[in-house]
Amino acid sequence: MEKLKRVVGVAFVEDGKLLIVRSVRSSATNSWTLVGGGIESGETEITAALREVNEEVGQGFEFCEEDLLPIMCFKEAAASDSDVTIEMNMFLALKQIHVSLIPNDEILDYHWYKLGDVEYNLASSIRDHFLPYAIQKGLIF
Numbered sequence: 001m002e003k004l005k006r007v008v009g010v011a012f013v014e015d016g017k018l019l020i021v022r023s024v025r026s027s028a029t030n031s032w033t034l035v036g037g038g039i040e041s042g043e044t045e046i047t048a049a050l051r052e053v054n055e056e057v058g059q060g061f062e063f064c065e066e067d068l069l070p071i072m073c074f075k076e077a078a079a080s081d082s083d084v085t086i087e088m089n090m091f092l093a094l095k096q097i098h099v100s101l102i103p104n105d106e107i108l109d110y111h112w113y114k115l116g117d118v119e120y121n122l123a124s125s126i127r128d129h130f131l132p133y134a135i136q137k138g139l140i141f
Contacts, residue, residue, distance in 0.1 A: 003084045004075075008049040009034035010068070011130055012093040016141040017112040018134065019097070020120060021056060027108055029079055033123040034090070034130070045070075045089040056107050059099035067095040074129055088125055092139075115140055 011034055012019040020032040035056045039048040046065050053063045068091040078084035101110040113120060115135075122131075134140040 004087060005078065005084055006039040006045075006087050007037060007089070008039060008045055008052060009036035009088055009090045009125055009130075010049050010053055010093050011071075011090065011134070012097055013134065013139045014096050014112065016139070017114045018126070018130070018140055019101075020111050020113045020122065020126065021107050022109040022111075023056075023107050024105075026123065029121075031079065031121045031123045032111065032113070032126070034126060036088075039089075045091075049089075049091050053093075056104075057097060057099065057101065058104065059102060061097060061099045063093075063095060067093060069094055071133060072129060074125075076124060076128075079123060088129075090125070090130060 019035065021035055022032050026033050035053055037052045039045060046068060049068055050063060050065065070089065071092050072090045073088065075085050075087045078086045103109060111120065131140060
């Protein structure tokens with residue numbers, strides 16, 4: 001039986017570059033993802049996105065619901081488990097990050113990705129879904 005996992009991703013874009021992260025979990029497949037993660041019991045997509053930003057960016061960065069623009073929702077096979085389908089709700093961050101990005105218990109590395117950075121193994125949520133959207137909207141260049 002197929003399992004469904006609901007997740008969120010928050011895309012921070014600044015100066016034509018996208019913030020990507022390598023988390024403890026994504027490092028197992030050497031992939032880079034958006035800030036985000038699973039929706040916990042009792043959470044909405046918005047509250048999960050706010051919690052994930054707080055956990056993964058932190059450092060006193062204040063971020064609220066008005067700083068999130070819902071841009072897409074899609075389902076696809078989970079990269080880590082073929083028996084799991086993820087339903088991703090993706091948001092565009094409307095606020096720039098003004099704090100230092102410091103690795104923590106959850107995030108090993110941060111990178112401001114620009115088109116052509118071939119050394120980064122992007123998760124399919126970025127490669128197949130966000131980048132086409134961002135290129136079409138002129139966000140990434």
